[in-house]
Amino acid sequence: MLKLENVSKFYYNKGIIASGFTKVNLELKIGEFVVITGESGSGKSTLLNVISGLDSYEEGEMYINGKETSHYTEKDFEDYRRKYIANIFQSFNLINSYTVYQNVELVLLLNGYKKHEVKKKVLDMIDKVGLTKFKNTKVSKLSGGQKQRVAIARAMVKETPIIVADEPTGNLDSKSASEIIEILKNIAKDKLVIIVTHNIEQVEQYATRIIKMNDGRIIENTEIKKIENEPEAKKSIYNNISIFNKYRLGIRNTFNIKTKFLLLFAVFLFMSTAILAEYASFQMSEVESLDEGYSLTFRDLSENRILINKKSRKSFTNDDYEKIKQLSNVDYIVEDDIFLDSGIMLTRNEMSLYGNLLNIDTLKGNIDAGRMPKSENEIVIKIRKDYYAKDKTNEMLNKTFSVMKSAGINGYTNEKTKDLVIVGMQYYTDEEKNTYDIKIYAKKSVLDELRVDINKNYSTLKLLFNGKYQQYTVEPNDKVKKGKAIVDNDFKYEFKNYAILNKPVKVQVSNIYYKDELNLTISNTYNEYNFKRLTGLEKYDNNRYRIFVNTDDYNSLYNKPSYQSSVFVKDVDNIEETISQLENLGLTAKKVTDFKVSDWGAYSQVIKIIKVVVTIALIIVLFFISYLIIRIILKSRNIYYTTLRMLGATYKNVRRILDIELFTNSTISYLFLMLFIYLVKTNVIALEYIAKLVSFLSIKEYVLMYIILIVISRLISIKFARKLFKNTAINTYNEEV
Ligand code: ADP
Numbered sequence: 001m002l003k004l005e006n007v008s009k010f011y012y013n014k015g016i017i018a019s020g021f022t023k024v025n026l027e028l029k030i031g032e033f034v035v036i037t038g039e040s041g042s043g044k045s046t047l048l049n050v051i052s053g054l055d056s057y058e059e060g061e062m063y064i065n066g067k068e069t070s071h072y073t074e075k076d077f078e079d080y081r082r083k084y085i086a087n088i089f090q091s092f093n094l095i096n097s098y099t100v101y102q103n104v105e106l107v108l109l110l111n112g113y114k115k116h117e118v119k120k121k122v123l124d125m126i127d128k129v130g131l132t133k134f135k136n137t138k139v140s141k142l143s144g145g146q147k148q149r150v151a152i153a154r155a156m157v158k159e160t161p162i163i164v165a166d167e168p169t170g171n172l173d174s175k176s177a178s179e180i181i182e183i184l185k186n187i188a189k190d191k192l193v194i195i196v197t198h199n200i201e202q203v204e205q206y207a208t209r210i211i212k213m214n215d216g217r218i219i220e221n222t223e224i225k226k227i228e229n230e231p232e233a234k235k236s237i238y239n240n241i242s243i244f245n246k247y248r249l250g251i252r253n254t255f256n257i258k259t260k261f262l263l264l265f266a267v268f269l270f271m272s273t274a275i276l277a278e279y280a281s282f283q284m285s286e287v288e289s290l291d292e293g294y295s296l297t298f299r300d301l302s303e304n305r306i307l308i309n310k311k312s313r314k315s316f317t318n319d320d321y322e323k324i325k326q327l328s329n330v331d332y333i334v335e336d337d338i339f340l341d342s343g344i345m346l347t348r349n350e351m352s353l354y355g356n357l358l359n360i361d362t363l364k365g366n367i368d369a370g371r372m373p374k375s376e377n378e379i380v381i382k383i384r385k386d387y388y389a390k391d392k393t394n395e396m397l398n399k400t401f402s403v404m405k406s407a408g409i410n411g412y413t414n415e416k417t418k419d420l421v422i423v424g425m426q427y428y429t430d431e432e433k434n435t436y437d438i439k440i441y442a443k444k445s446v447l448d449e450l451r452v453d454i455n456k457n458y459s460t461l462k463l464l465f466n467g468k469y470q471q472y473t474v475e476p477n478d479k480v481k482k483g484k485a486i487v488d489n490d491f492k493y494e495f496k497n498y499a500i501l502n503k504p505v506k507v508q509v510s511n512i513y514y515k516d517e518l519n520l521t522i523s524n525t526y527n528e529y530n531f532k533r534l535t536g537l538e539k540y541d542n543n544r545y546r547i548f549v550n551t552d553d554y555n556s557l558y559n560k561p562s563y564q565s566s567v568f569v570k571d572v573d574n575i576e577e578t579i580s581q582l583e584n585l586g587l588t589a590k591k592v593t594d595f596k597v598s599d600w601g602a603y604s605q606v607i608k609i610i611k612v613v614v615t616i617a618l619i620i621v622l623f624f625i626s627y628l629i630i631r632i633i634l635k636s637r638n639i640y641y642t643t644l645r646m647l648g649a650t651y652k653n654v655r656r657i658l659d660i661e662l663f664t665n666s667t668i669s670y671l672f673l674m675l676f677i678y679l680v681k682t683n684v685i686a687l688e689y690i691a692k693l694v695s696f697l698s699i700k701e702y703v704l705m706y707i708i709l710i711v712i713s714r715l716i717s718i719k720f721a722r723k724l725f726k727n728t729a730i731n732t733y734n735e736e737v
């Protein structure tokens with residue numbers, strides 16, 4: 001069966017050559033029970049490894065069934081091992097995290113047996129070595145003798161003609177040792193058993209040949225019983241492991257070491273969370289920078305918006321608008337330009353909506369929920385469907401919201417000016433998704449009413465009183481007569497002889513569109529006792545040092561016809577032509593996009609590039625950190641996979657099984673993350689900021705992240721398998737132990 005002619009084995013170690021064994025001549029037959037003894041370091045293990053095809057040899061020739069093997073490749077030896085060899089080691093080489101059954105089963109699965117074929121074989125074999133009681137026990141819980149029995153069961157179950165046992169009793173007490181030898185003797189029939197041991201007495205009675213080695217040479221080779229007619233070696237049959245069984249092993253490996261599973265779970269979770277969060281916050285800062293990056297004057301920077309004024313600086317009339325509407329490219333006109341660039345605040349309970357107030361006539365497309373307004377105070381809003389975190393349609397539709405009164409530039413008082421009912425909603429399309437602007441569509445009458453408040457928000461009011469500009473507050477009041485003002489009684493001390501009545505008060509208003517003024521005379525002064533009668537208001541103490549003027553007078557300061565309007569064109573490509581047509585009508589016309597502040601724009605480009613670079617760099621760093629951690633975690637798997645290799649797994653098998661293991665692990669982590677995001681999105685877990693962050697991620701990004709995870713798993717398993725197969729099986733194993 002086996003014949004060695006002058007075979008030598010050398011080790012090359014950093015330029016130094018060491019001899020494993022030298023010029024060994026040997027012929028071994030099926031049916032023999034060969035015992036090898038010798039001092040430690042005499043080359044016994046090396047010889048067994050070469051015979052097993054686990055290691056290469058450098059000189060001489062080894063014949064297997066008469067065939068030369070010096071030209072054998074690693075693959076040929078692999079085939080040889082699978083057909084002929086079963087190994088038993090001093091250190092057992094079992095998979096500690098597997099049960100007895102799984103360890104024995106493993107060798108059959110790796111050699112292409114189907115799940116249903118193996119069960120009986122495996123159980124029979126476990127019975128033969130007397131471990132039926134322990135078949136579902138993890139190997140790590142067994143004693144040394146029991147472990148070696150598992151190893152024997154595993155070696156025998158494949159039914160190879162040669163069994164090679166390297167000091168199988170070396171780690172066992174004498175009782176367990178003799179039991180093991182007994183079992184080995186029983187399986188020796190029709191096989192070639194080669195066993196290394198120091199304890200000759202234990203095996204002497206069974207041995208058919210005793211070989212003694214010293215210093216790498218055979219110094220004694222005694223044939224005790226001659227085999228006349230060598231029976232034919234019954235080669236073990238093997239196939240490649242089935243895909244199904246690769247999955248079974250991969251999935252079994254995912255879970256059978258809990259710490260490893262949790263560590264990988266944590267790393268995959270960390271990596272995907274960090275990369276997604278980084279990407280989402282990048283997206284978020286992009287959207288938010290749109291507000292900062294461009295004109296502060298114009299909020300609506302639509303490409304099809306043209307700003308128009310009259311060259312005469314007068315306000316627009318209906319006639320003007322009619323003429324403009326005649327132009328073919330004009331889609332619609334927003335008369336009160338200010339509505340596009342300022343917002344109103346609607347509140348209801350805890351909820352507030354800040355958005356542009358627009359004429360319902362300019363709403364495009366269909367309503368997605370509810371209906372169009374019928375009565376005066378009904379409105380439609382256009383909003384993200386997921387309004388930050390979740391669909392809040394039910395909290396808004398058919399609900400009454402109050403418009404908050406403005407308190408000067410960009411501020412709001414607690415006072416409510418008007419109630420509006422949201423009767424319809426339109427959602428932004430997917431392309432528009434990332435805009436957080438809310439648009440509030442109302443009837444023209446509502447716009448007229450709120451114009452006062454909006455204008456007030458963007459105007460400055462000055463008070464000229466007693467020949468000086470004063471800081472006092474001006475308030476509208478219905479009880480005051482037109483052209484008159486009622487002032488705090490204390491103001492009289494500023495006047496000569498306290499003669500305050502009939503003195504003039506001038507109220508000046510100015511904003512970017514117009515200047516105007518009111519000339520009033522003081523008709524009355526108020527004090528603690530007459531305050532309620534004069535003004536109809538309750539709290540005198542809260543209204544000290546005020547100037548009350550007639551409400552219509554006051555509103556006339558703000559309720560101006562429009563001085564600046566916006567034209568929206570249908571076709572942006574022809575916008576220049578429309579601009580010149582508008583200019584021909586006596587207007588100044590400019591695209592709103594011309595008002596993007598260019599310096600700031602260029603600056604924001606630089607910021608954007610920096611942000612992109614930082615984001616990419618961070619993602620790459622995260623990727624590598626995770627990659628390194630995973631590799632460190634996987635180092636503990638080296639022994640497992642070398643053992644697989646020694647049992648007959650090929651490079652591709654190892655890669656695939658590891659692949660499945662990492663794939664399963666990363667998929668579970670990712671599903672966990674997806675579940676978390678889902679719970680945040682549906683507000684089961686209330687985390688406002690995270691909800692806002694994840695609203696910047698779409699299916700596309702989630703899929704991409706998943707693909708990244710899978711690619712990483714792939715890369716790692718390829719690298720891992722490559723490293724594992726770089727060397728002979730035994731060298732790789734020895735490096736690990
Ligand atoms: P035994 O099993 O009889 O104790 P070995 O076969 O393990 O002896 O070792 C034989 C000789 O080969 C020893 O001198 C040992 O130092 C050397 N040797 C074994 N393995 C290696 C190796 N991987 N690299 C270098 N030298 C080795």
Ligand code: MG
Pocket residue numbers: 044045046
């Ligand atoms: Mg040894």
